Amino acid sequence: MLVLLPPSETKAPGGEGPPLDLGALTAPELTPVRTGLAEALVALAGDVPASRAALELSPKQDDEIARNATLFTAGTLPALERYTGVLYDALAVRSLTRAQRARADRRLAVGSALFGLVAGGDRIPAYRLSAGSALPGLPTLRALWKPALGPVLAGVDELVVDLRSGSYAVLAPVPGAVTVTVLSERPDGTRAVVSHFNKAHKGRLARLLATTTAEPGDVVRLRTLLRRAGLHVEHDGGTALTLVVPAH
Template sequence: MLVLLPPSETKAAGGGGAPLDLDALSLPELNPVRRKLADALVELAADVPASLTALGLSERQSGEVERNATLWTSPTMPALQRYTGVLYDALDVRSLSGAAADRAASRLSVASALFGVVRAGDPIPAYRLSGGSSLPGFPALRSVWRPALEPVLQSDELVVDLRSGAYAALARIPGAVTVRVVTEDSSGKRRTVSHHNKAYKGRLAAALATSRAEPSTVDEVVTVAEKAGMTVERAGETDLVLVTDH
C-alpha cells in the first residue's frame, strides 16, 4: 500500500544531511524534471521581486526565496521530518519506533511540486514551490509533471490518495482511494471540513502507515480506520467519507 500525502507550505529549517543529491532520492526516472525545476528555482531566486510574484509570496516571506537560492548547497533531512504543519503534527512520525516506524517509512510518500513524489526517508532541503505556482518560462506545473509522474504512480498496489487539489492535478492516479472529510451536526446535516481537514487526514495516514495489517482493498482501509476510532463510509467504488463531529 502507498499512502500519498500532500506536502506543506511550511518546512522545518536546517538539517544534518549532505546537500541535495537527486541520485539519493527515490524514483530516479523523475530526476530530469526535478533538475530542471530546481535549477529554475535557483535562477529565479536571483530576482527576489520576480520570485515573490511567481511563488505567490509577500515581501515578509522573502526568506523563502533565500531557501530556493541555496537549494543545491543547503543541508537536507528526511522528507517526513522536513514537512511540518497540522497534518504532519497529527501524523507524528517522530514518535514512532521499531516495526511501526519501518512500516510508515515503506508506506508513506509525499507529493511535491519540486520533486514530484518523495518517499518518507528521501533527503531533501527546505524549499518553496507550490502546486499552483507558475514559473517563468514553464507551462503550468501539471503540464510539466503529468507526463513523467503519471507512469511512475501507476501501480498494482493500493494507493490511498490524500493529496489536496493542486497536487492531485500534478498526476492522475486511476483507481486510487480518495478521502473527503465531513462534519455531521446533531440534526444529521453534513458539510465539508476545511479547518480540521488536514488533522483528520494525518490521523488516518498514521493509522494506515502503522497498522500491522496492510490494507489491499478499500474495505480493509475502512476497517483500519474504524479500529483507530474513526468513522469512515464508502461513497463510491474508491471514494471514502471520513465523518467527524467537529
Template sequence: MLVLLPPSETKAEGGSGAPLDLDLLSHPELNPVRDGLVDALVDLAADVPASLVALGLSERQSGEVARNAELRRSPTLPALARYTGVLYDALAPGSFTRVERERAFRRLAVASALFGLLGGGDPVPAYRLSGGSALPATGPFAALWRPALEPLLAVADDFVVDLRSSPYTSFARVPGAVVVRVVTEDERGRRNAVSHFNKAHKGRLARALVRSRAEPADLRGLARVVTRAGFRLEPTGPRTADLVV
C-alpha cells in the first residue's frame, strides 16, 4: 500500500542529516527535474523581493527566502519529520514505534512541488515552495511534473490511497488510486465536504494506516482496516470513498 500525502507550507527547523543529496531520495528518475527546480529556487533567492512575489510571501517572511538560499548546504531531516502543520500534527510520526516508523517510511509518500514525490524517510532540507506557486525560470509545476510523475505512478505495484490536496493532484493522475474525501453528514444523510479540519482527519487516517499491520490491496480491504481503527469509511464508487466525520 502507498498513501500519497500533501506536503505542508511549514517545515521543522534544523536537522542532523548531511546536506541535500538527490541521489539519496526515492525515485532517482525524477532527479533531472528536481535538480533544475533546486537550482531555480536557489538562484531566485538571490533576489529577495522577486522571491517574495513568486512565493506569495510577505516581507516578514523573508527568512523563508534565506532558507531557500541555503537549500543545497543546510542539514536534512526525514521527510515525515521535516513537514509540520495540521496534517502532520495529527499523523504524529514522532510517536511511532520503531516498527511503525519503518512501516511509515515504506507506506507514506509526500507530494512535493520541489521534489515531486518523496518517501517518508527521504532526507530533505528546510525550504519554502508551494504547489500553487510558479518560479519565473520554470513556470507552472504541473507541466513539469506530470510527464515525469505519471509514468512513475502508472507502474506502481502498490495499492494507492490518494490523500493529496489541490494543486498536488494536478501533478499526476493516478488512475488506479482510491481517492478519499472527508465529509460530514447531517440528519437527512446529506454530505458536505469538510474544509477546516480536512487535513487533521487525513492525518489521523494516515496514522491508522501506518499503525495497522494489515496490507489492504483494494478498496474493500481498506474499508475493513479503517473500520477496525474506529473510522467510518464508505465506498462511493469503484475508486472513491467518503471518510465520514
C-alpha cells in the first residue's frame, strides 16, 4: 500500500542530515525535473522581488526565499519530519515505535511541487514552492510533472490511497487510486464537506494506514480495515470512500 500525502506550506527548520542529494531520492527517474526546478529556485532566490511575485510571498516571508537560496547546502530532515502543520501534527511520526516508523517510511509518500514525490524517509531541506507557483521561464508545474511523475505513479503495483489535495493531485493523477472525502454529519443528519478539520482527519487516517500490519490490496479490503478501526466509512462503489465524522 502506498499512501500519497499533500505537502505543507510550512516546514520544520534546520536539519542535521547531509545536503540534498537529488539522485538519492525515491524514483530517481525524476531527477532531471527535480534538478531543473531546484536550480531555477536557487537562481530565483537571488532576486527577492521576483521571488516574492512568483511564490506569492510577502516581505515578512523573505526567510522563505533565503531557504530556497540554500537548497543544495542546507541540512536535511526526513520528509515526514520536514513537513509541519495540521495534517502532520495528527500524523505525529515522532511518537511512532521503531517498527511503525519503518512502516510509515515505506508506505507514506508526499506529493511535492519541487520533488514530485518523496518517500517518508527521503531527506530534504526546507524550501518554498507550491503547486500553483509559476517560475519565470519555465512551463507550469503540471506541464513539467505530469509526463514525468504520471508514469511513476501509474507503475505502482500496489494499492494507492491518494490523500493529496486537489492542486497536487492534478500534477499527476493516479488511475485507480482510492480517494477519501471527509464529510461532517450534524445531529439532524445533514452533512457538509469538512474544511477546517479535513487535514487533521486525513492525518489520523494516514497514521492508521502507516501503522497497521494489514496489507489491503483493494478498496473493499481497505474499507473493511477502516471500519474495523471504528471509522464510519461509506463506499458506493468505484474507488472513492467517504469518511463521515461528527460535526464540531
